[in-house]
Amino acid sequence: MRTSPIRDFLVGCFVLIGLGALAWLSLSVGGLSLGSSHGLVLYANFTQIAGLKPRAPVVIAGVKVGDVESITLGKQYAARVRMVVEPTLELPIDTSASIVTAGLLGDRYVELQPGGDAQLLRSGEEIGFTEPAMQLERLIGKFIHQTDVGGGSGEKGADEKGKE
């Protein structure tokens, strides 16, 4: 093989372009964070998450501030959601979290409602006030049930608000 600097240069270009494409796919599209959990880690327990998935956005006033990292089953059969939000965020300790739906049938995400306390949440702490996901299908079921029976049981089985 006649050694050719142009050839080597082209190989170098190829490797760079390929690695660039891989990096873009991994970091930007795939959302891989180098140095994981590099942010404020918060936990929240919900009695019902109804289709909230890892990587769902966490928003305040409609602005995305972080992601749901993982969801596990916690104490008393509650869903324990681990979220990572921007480290610079200053959230009062009485902040509440609720699971809401984008539109009627859209994806679910976590909405944070900052409170007014002077004390701030630190990384790894738990959000005390939570509101579970509204389940449209259950609501509809209840509605049909009510109209059929006519009055009746009311909202006995409504999800309790927040954690005990």
Next chain:
Amino acid sequence: MATAPADPHVLLEAVRMAFGNREVFRRLDCSFPRGRISCVLGGSGSGKSTILRLIGGLIRPQAGRVVVDGEDVTGLSERALVELRRKIGMMFQGGALLDAETVFDNLAFPLREHTRQTQTEIAARVRETLAAVGLRGVDDLLPNELSGGMMRRVALARALIMRPVICLCDEPFSGLDPVSVRLIEGLFQRVNAESGITMIVVSHDVRSTRRIADHIVLLLPGGEAVEGAPDVLREHADARVRAFLTDEVDSAAVEAAARAAEERTVGRPA
């Protein structure tokens, strides 16, 4: 029937070699004298090239011994063969040069692989070897840019560059014009005279063989070999041997040989 040389450098004893169902040698004995030019003659498909591949350890016989420079090749491991092959240079029929590398890199390749010489030492050795085969200014050419005769000379140079004690040459004259043939013959004789290297040349070219051979191994149809000095073989009792070695061909003998060859070839793809 064989007049074996007194001091064989390479020796094949009772070699049986078969590829699948096709038996090339049943029980082949032949030897090649040290420091001389030996020629292996025979018709197409008589297993001439197979002998070289056996000596180089590229293939192993089913039975028998192949002794090269006092060492039995047949039982050697791949690692031991690597050591043995440093004593052997091989010039392949088509040259077998690495076709993606220049002539210079082809010659420098074994030096870079097996020696710790500097770039300048390597370059000097390459130039010297190329000059020995009468080539100059071909360093940067690729093998496919060479003429047939030049290609053979480069192949010979590559076979010689590690200064082997045995040089195997597979059909070095085939497909060359008479002038190139004489040139290669001259090179063989000069290399042999200057370095005392044992040369084993496989050829079907009887004229060239007569000009350069000190010792001839003639492979006959049926997988047996007759060997001896050229003069001795020309007076050999077997008509087939004389037919092969003389210009005054006994037509009956040729026909007999052809028939025998045909019988061996029958039922086998060409």
Next chain:
Amino acid sequence: MIRRPIEAVGRATLTFVAELGGIARFAAAVVRALLTPPVRARPFLNELFKLGVLSLVIICVSGLAVGMVLGLQGYNTLARFGAEQSLGAVVGLSLVRELGPVLTALLTTGRAGSATAAEIGTMVTTQQLDGLRMMSVDPIDFVVAPRALAMVAVMPLLGALFIVCGIFGGYFVGVHLMGLDGGVYLSSLENSIDFHDDVAQSLVKTVVFGALVGLIATWRGYASVPTSAGVSTATTSTVVVSSVTILLFDYVITSLWGV
């Protein structure tokens, strides 16, 4: 009467198992050659050029075309359900998980795998490999290993390029031709694709496919019959065997990933 077909099946099975054994031993020899010195950097770089740089155009053009078709088909289908906003997710997911790795591997097989098999097959025919052996150089170390390794190295890069080109093809159709908002396309893409579930799977697939194609192509060339017909058989069977193996392993990896 009935013995013939049974014998044929038996013989085919034996041949297949023997072939499998041959390729396994070959693979072991290649790995051993890669792990032991000397390091063949120069041949490896040359192969990167031949397998990578020269495949660049076909990969990018194909990626773009596939992405555009996905964009067009996806948009029209999604529009029926009023879900055009998910176009980015549809294009991105299908490209990253399946189409990117599989099509890249198939294209590379046709473009580079066949060339590798033909090249090594020709080296067998012209006795270049025997020439190397007589110079005490292992052809697996000098010829085969750099080519197989280069195939493994090249495949993820080509796959990533294919996917990126495809995503832009889909973007072009969705945003410029169909009037979708660019931000909607990209955010749908970014929200639907996960590194671990999708990109890593894609990466693993391309690396595995690269190893398979590299191995099959070099093995077919290395074991080819030293005639011109032998070389052509080696080339054809490289493409056929590689393609089938790629599709088979694609299913296996996808199911093992559990997505």
